[in-house]
Structures are given as structure tokens and as C-alpha cells.
Amino acid sequence: GDSVTQMEGPVTLSEEAFLTINCTYTATGYPSLFWYVQYPGEGLQLLLKATKADDKGSNKGFEATYRKETTSFHLEKGSVQVSDSAVYFCALRTQGGSEKLVFGKGTKLTVNP
Amino acid sequence: GAGVSQSPRYKVTKRGQDVALRCDPISGHVSLYWYRQALGQGPEFLTYFNYEAQQDKSGLPNDRFSAERPEGSISTLTIQRTEQRDSAMYRCASSTTRSTDTQYFGPGTRLTVL
Numbered sequence: 001g002d003s004v005t006q007m008e009g010p011v012t013l014s015e016e017a018f019l020t021i022n023c024t025y026t027a028t029g030y031p032s033l034f035w036y037v038q039y040p041g042e043g044l045q046l047l048l049k050a051t052k053a054d055d056k057g058s059n060k061g062f063e064a065t066y067r068k069e070t071t072s073f074h075l076e077k078g079s080v081q082v083s084d085s086a087v088y089f090c091a092l093r094t095q096g097g098s099e100k101l102v103f104g105k106g107t108k109l110t111v112n113p
Numbered sequence: 114g115a116g117v118s119q120s121p122r123y124k125v126t127k128r129g130q131d132v133a134l135r136c137d138p139i140s141g142h143v144s145l146y147w148y149r150q151a152l153g154q155g156p157e158f159l160t161y162f163n164y165e166a167q168q169d170k171s172g173l174p175n176d177r178f179s180a181e182r183p184e185g186s187i188s189t190l191t192i193q194r195t196e197q198r199d200s201a202m203y204r205c206a207s208s209t210t211r212s213t214d215t216q217y218f219g220p221g222t223r224l225t226v227l
Contacts, residue, residue: 043221
């Protein structure tokens with residue numbers, strides 16, 4: 001079945017450091033890909049998405065490019081802030097049927113001042 | 114506008130009791146999803162509704178779990194004869210239609226079974 005594998009955490013960075021969180025997927029067809037973020041004490045929020053190969057999703061300085069050849073959707077940010085501290089989830093939306101989301105396990109990011 | 118709401122936010126129950134978790138989707142959203150998230154894991158799909166019809170319940174772990182959405186709006190997830198392994202965060206999401214990419218999540222219900 002469809003699955004998502006993302007980088008194990010936790011990740012600890014200093015403010016203004018470069019961030020990469022790796023995400024790879026296994027799926028039939030051409031799923032849409034997402035990054036969701038969960039800030040402390042809050043629910044899941046959509047951070048960015050990409051719906052087809054070579055699409056780049058971006059939001060709040062974060063970017064991820066849909067790479068079909070490597071089945072990857074790595075999350076990057078050039079300069080992280082303390083306020084970026086959260087848990088990040090990579091997900092795919094299955095094609096056909098209920099089109100449910102399949103999530104990775106999440107990566108906890110802590111950014112220190 | 115109002116987002117997805119869930120109630121209660123926290124539920125503590127004793128093993129063997131039944132619990133009902135409620136989800137109120139964004140107004141007008143046709144599709145509604147239930148997910149369960151164990152500590153340190155990503156959410157896992159439980160079931161899906163399109164309007165009032167339960168289209169997919171393949172993720173429900175056993176027959177103690179059921180869900181309904183009788184009028185195509187509010188949904189209830191019921192767990193009968195709760196067990197400790199049912200302890201988790203239960204999340205609801207809604208989207209405009211099934212084919213719309215973005216699912217909007219509620220704050221979740223944290224269920225603890227003692």
C-alpha cells in the first residue's frame with residue numbers, strides 16, 4: 001500500500017540555520033503531496049502542497065519540490081526562526097477511492113535562539 | 114469563518130465504557146474524515162464520509178469502532194467497550210469535496226482509557 005517515510009527526529013537547530021527534512025513516498029499513480037505542521041498545543045495545519053511532478057510548494061519561507069524520479073518531497077527553509085519549532089508531517093493523498101491522507105511519523109523541530 | 118471543531122477536547126474514561134466523539138466540519142464541506150494518532154506517530158485513517166454516506170471504513174480497527182454522519186454535517190465516532198490500546202488523539206478533517214486536495218483538521222480529541 002501507499003506509504004510515507006520521513007526523517008527521524010528530533011532535529012535541533014540554531015536560529016537562522018538551514019533546514020532540510022527528508023520525505024520519500026511509495027504510491028501507485030501520481031499522488032498529491034503535502035507538508036502539515038503542528039505547533040505546540042495546536043492542531044494540524046497545512047503548510048504547503050504539490051499536486052504533480054516538478055511542482056514546488058511554498059509557504060512562510062518553506063519550500064518542497066515534488067520529485068517523481070526520486071519519489072521525494074523534501075522540506076527546506078533557508079533560515080529558521082524560533083517560531084518554526086513544531087512537528088512536521090509529510091503526507092500523500094491517495095488516488096481513487098476515499099483519497100485519504102497517508103502520513104509519515106512526523107519530525108519534531110526545535111529552534112534555539 | 115469557523116474551522117473544524119471537535120468535542121470534547123479531552124476525554125478520560127474507564128476500560129469497558131463507551132465513548133462518543135463529535136466532529137463539526139466547516140460549513141458546506143461535503144467530505145469528512147476521521148484519523149487516529151498515537152503518540153509519536155502520524156495520523157492514521159479510520160473512515161470517510163461523503164455527505165451522509167460512509168464511503169470507506171477500511172481503517173476502523175475492529176467492530177467496536179463505528180461512525181455516523183446522519184444529516185451530512187456533524188459526525189460522531191463511537192468506541193464501545195473501550196480498551197487501553199484505544200488511547201490516542203482522534204482527529205477529524207473536512208474538505209470541500211472528495212477530490213479537493215486540502216483537508217482541514219480540527220483540534221482533536223485526546224482520549225485516555227484507564
